[in-house]
Amino acid sequence: MSTVLLSQKDIMKVIDLEEVVQIVEKTFEGLGNGTTINPTKVGLDLGETASYPPYQGFMNAMPAYVGWRDVAGIKWAGGFLERKKIGLPYITSLILLIDPKIGNFTAVMDGEWITTMRTGAQTAVALKYLHKGPSIRLGLYGAGAQGHSQTEAISKVFDIEEVRVYDISRAAAEKYASDMKDVVKGPIVVADTPRDAAWGDAIVCVTQSKEKFVKNEWVKPGTIVFPMGSYQEVDDEFILSADRVVVDHIGQCLHRGALKELVEAGKFEEKDIDATIGEVVAGKKPGKISDSDRVLCIPIGTGAMDVAVASVVLERARAKGLGSSFNFV
Numbered sequence: 001m002s003t004v005l006l007s008q009k010d011i012m013k014v015i016d017l018e019e020v021v022q023i024v025e026k027t028f029e030g031l032g033n034g035t036t037i038n039p040t041k042v043g044l045d046l047g048e049t050a051s052y053p054p055y056q057g058f059m060n061a062m063p064a065y066v067g068w069r070d071v072a073g074i075k076w077a078g079g080f081l082e083r084k085k086i087g088l089p090y091i092t093s094l095i096l097l098i099d100p101k102i103g104n105f106t107a108v109m110d111g112e113w114i115t116t117m118r119t120g121a122q123t124a125v126a127l128k129y130l131h132k133g134p135s136i137r138l139g140l141y142g143a144g145a146q147g148h149s150q151t152e153a154i155s156k157v158f159d160i161e162e163v164r165v166y167d168i169s170r171a172a173a174e175k176y177a178s179d180m181k182d183v184v185k186g187p188i189v190v191a192d193t194p195r196d197a198a199w200g201d202a203i204v205c206v207t208q209s210k211e212k213f214v215k216n217e218w219v220k221p222g223t224i225v226f227p228m229g230s231y232q233e234v235d236d237e238f239i240l241s242a243d244r245v246v247v248d249h250i251g252q253c254l255h256r257g258a259l260k261e262l263v264e265a266g267k268f269e270e271k272d273i274d275a276t277i278g279e280v281v282a283g284k285k286p287g288k289i290s291d292s293d294r295v296l297c298i299p300i301g302t303g304a305m306d307v308a309v310a311s312v313v314l315e316r317a318r319a320k321g322l323g324s325s326f327n328f329v
């Protein structure tokens with residue numbers, strides 16, 4: 001049997017961000033009710049934090065079975081700072097799908113666009129269940145690929161009243177403000193300092209920062225904070241004093257991203273997590289936050305989202321005769 005090969009251009013012809021948000025919501029529900037299986041991702045450190053090899057990068061292997069699509073697959077994805085110096089996106093990624101009954105490889109496709117879109121969609125869906133809406137004010141750190149997709153995806157669920165954006169590159173923040181002017185209903189303010197962007201109903205961090213730049217005392221009651229970068233972007237005090245902690249995947253969040261350091265220091269453990277986003281979407285745990293709650297929400301990213309989106313892409317690409325076929329065997 002042949003495998004369909006799909007490029008980013010093919011993918012973008014058959015699916016849009018609004019649909020990605022819907023697919024991500026259904027897949028979170030599957031994670032919450034146990035019909036989607038998503039083992040903890042396996043990381044390969046290529047110098048992201050390790051001293052050897054020296055490539056300032058990482059790759060993650062992210063397999064999943066998605067029940068509502070009856071599909072299995074894996075995303076092999078990572079980030080490399082060197083890529084940015086030669087004009088490439090920070091993220092690199094491929095998705096491989098199989099038929100879960102016999103293991104035939106049905107598709108190999110670009111994963112970069114899907115990663116960027118589903119990462120925005122994860123936040124949008126979490127906010128749909130946690131924020132009271134219908135409009136929202138955002139503080140955003142990181143005006144790169146994810147900064148754009150976070151904003152676009154959130155705009156599919158809420159009217160965005162105002163964004164205050166901070167990036168260590170002012171040029172990146174200004175480009176973001178110009179790119180997003182038709183997506184955001186209200187003003188986009190480029191913040192001069194990190195303090196100025198700690199504001200709104202949700203604070204979203206999508207940077208490669210290894211510094212804990214969001215300070216506990218900046219976060220007001222009624223705010224949901226999303227540290228989504230690969231390292232810790234919020235300080236220990238906020239994590240330890242948040243009223244609720246909601247994550248997408250317990251195993252992954254304990255070993256990567258915002259919680260890793262505190263878990264290793266023995267200051268944070270599994271029992272400190274109140275719910276998964278899946279449990280909230282499936283109605284098993286409370287959703288909307290109160291005006292006095294400060295909530296930490298970490299969608300660290302699951303392969304299930306990528307596999308689910310890729311399976312819809314494959315179905316439509318087949319129907320349209322897109323891509324090319326290849327016989328590996």
Ligand SMILES: NC(=O)c1ccc[n+]([C@@H]2O[C@H](COP(=O)([O-])OP(=O)(O)OC[C@H]3O[C@@H](n4cnc5c(N)ncnc54)[C@H](O)[C@@H]3O)[C@@H](O)[C@H]2O)c1
Pocket residue numbers: 079084090091115119141142143144145146147166167168169172206207208209210211213228229230231299300301302
């Ligand atoms: N949680 C997930 O599912 C998920 C998925 C994909 C990527 N990510 C992570 O999101 C982060 C951003 O990825 P991207 O593809 O948007 O990268 P990008 O390089 O396109 O954009 C990142 C932006 O953050 C800015 N930045 C770096 N340090 C900063 C700081 N201290 N304060 C403010 N801005 C800062 C950079 O100047 C850049 O503009 C990475 O850490 C990546 O690993 C998370």
